[in-house]
Amino acid sequence: MPQPFPLSQTYMKSLPTHDAKEVSxxxxxxxxxxxxxxxxxxxxxxxxVSQPAVTQLLQQLEVRAQLTLFDRPKGRLxxxxxxxxxxxxxxxxYEGLExxxxxxxxxxxxxxxxxxxxxxxxxxxxxxxGVLAGFQRHYPRTRCLLMVDSSKLLxxxxxxxxxxxxxxxxxxxxxxxxxxxxxxxxxxxxxxxAHPLARKAVLELADLRDAPLIGLSATDxxxxxxEILFAAAGITPRFVxxxxxxxxxxxxxxxxxxxxxxxxxVAAEHAPLGLRSVPLAGEGLFxxxxxxxxxxxxxxxxxxxxxxxxxxxxxxx
Numbered sequence: 001m002p003q004p005f006p007l008s009q010t011y012m013k014s015l016p017t018h019d020a021k022e023v024s025x026x027x028x029x030x031x032x033x034x035x036x037x038x039x040x041x042x043x044x045x046x047x048x049v050s051q052p053a054v055t056q057l058l059q060q061l062e063v064r065a066q067l068t069l070f071d072r073p074k075g076r077l078x079x080x081x082x083x084x085x086x087x088x089x090x091x092x093x094y095e096g097l098e099x100x101x102x103x104x105x106x107x108x109x110x111x112x113x114x115x116x117x118x119x120x121x122x123x124x125x126x127x128x129x130g131v132l133a134g135f136q137r138h139y140p141r142t143r144c145l146l147m148v149d150s151s152k153l154l155x156x157x158x159x160x161x162x163x164x165x166x167x168x169x170x171x172x173x174x175x176x177x178x179x180x181x182x183x184x185x186x187x188x189x190x191x192x193x194a195h196p197l198a199r200k201a202v203l204e205l206a207d208l209r210d211a212p213l214i215g216l217s218a219t220d221x222x223x224x225x226x227e228i229l230f231a232a233a234g235i236t237p238r239f240v241x242x243x244x245x246x247x248x249x250x251x252x253x254x255x256x257x258x259x260x261x262x263x264x265x266v267a268a269e270h271a272p273l274g275l276r277s278v279p280l281a282g283e284g285l286f287x288x289x290x291x292x293x294x295x296x297x298x299x300x301x302x303x304x305x306x307x308x309x310x311x312x313x314x315x316x317x
Contacts, residue, residue, distance in 0.1 A: 027061040028090060030054050031069070035087045040077060115302050116145045118154040118166030120289060125247035126265035127313045134309050142302055158294050164303050167310075170288035171221045179292040183265075183314055187222065187285040188277040190253045190260045190267045197259070198276040205233050205280070212258035214249045215239040222287050226261050229284050250275055263287045265317055 033043040034054065044051040058077075062069050069083040079087070115135075119128055124146065132144055147154070147163055151172035157163045158177060167182060168174070189208065191198045197207060215237075216223035230237045240258055243249060246266035253260050254273055264287070267277040291307065293299065 023061055023064050027057050030057040031061055032090050113142045114145060115142055115306060116163040118147045118157050118163035120167055120169055121148055122246045122263045122266050123167050124148040126269050127317055131309045131313050135306050139302055158292060166292050168290045168292050170290060172290060174292060177292045178295050179290045182289045182291040184286050184288045185264050187261050187280055187287055188264045188267050189280055190250050190262045191276050191278060193274045193276045200278055202281050203278050205230060205235055209235050212240040213237055214241045214252045214258045214260040217242060217244040225285055
């Protein structure tokens with residue numbers, strides 16, 4: 001049986017009126033219950049009042065609204081088209097109130113709290129697992145949802161409220177968002193530990209002239225900057241494989257498919273598997289990420305702690 005969900009008098013008083021005699025929250029509640037249950041008797045039972053009281057409240061509603069909401073053949077209540085139209089609006093109001101009630105209950109119970117994080121693949125494949133593990137130790141009753149996608153889709157997710165925060169690439173359109181730099185790290189060249197170049201302290205672009213290279217996607221800003229640097233040095237690089245992910249670059253390097261100029265955070269995760277990260281000479285190539293939030297959205301303590309953990313993890317990476 002549907003349970004009554006009374007409208008507050010404060011809400012009812014906020015509605016615009018054109019007559020001194022306003023409809024009351026109780027009249028709307030009774031009207032809704034009659035429409036849902038189909039009779040005054042069933043509505044009275046659900047609301048724990050008498051059937052005459054229900055009938056009287058319906059009549060008062062019709063008088064104050066100046067509408068005929070029910071036809072009454074042989075004592076039955078038959079909703080008019082006006083009643084059905086009004087019911088649609090009433091249900092929308094109640095759905096909103098029920099959503100508010102659900103949110104109150106969720107905020108009161110830590111088990112129901114959810115932290116929704118949007119992340120680039122490079123972060124999801126590097127510092128994010130350790131950060132999430134640490135966060136769970138601090139907030140064991142908070143559930144985390146990790147969305148890994150492109151900057152474009154993560155930006156849309158922020159605006160749609162699908163994530164609470166997002167780590168975006170530096171190519172992202174941040175208009176309409178609150179954003180700040182999260183990291184700017186110099187690129188490294190990923191080589192197998194047994195490769196001759198792994199013994200070098202620093203690599204020049206010229207060292208990669210004849211090497212088979214595993215590049216990032218042509219639309220990736222870091223890849224575009226790398227190709228500009230090669231062109232400026234008069235070098236035609238030999239890219240043999242292209243992939244959108246730094247983690248895939250590193251896996252391909254370990255498989256012997258070539259070398260890769262890649263994100264140092266991701267390369268470091270593959271060091272135990274035999275990958276060497278060799279710095280590149282010069283200061284022209286960086287991997288960057290941004291931290292973004294939806295504007296005018298207060299950040300919960302959980303969000304603030306998560307970001308702090310990310311920054312601490314990054315400092316030790």
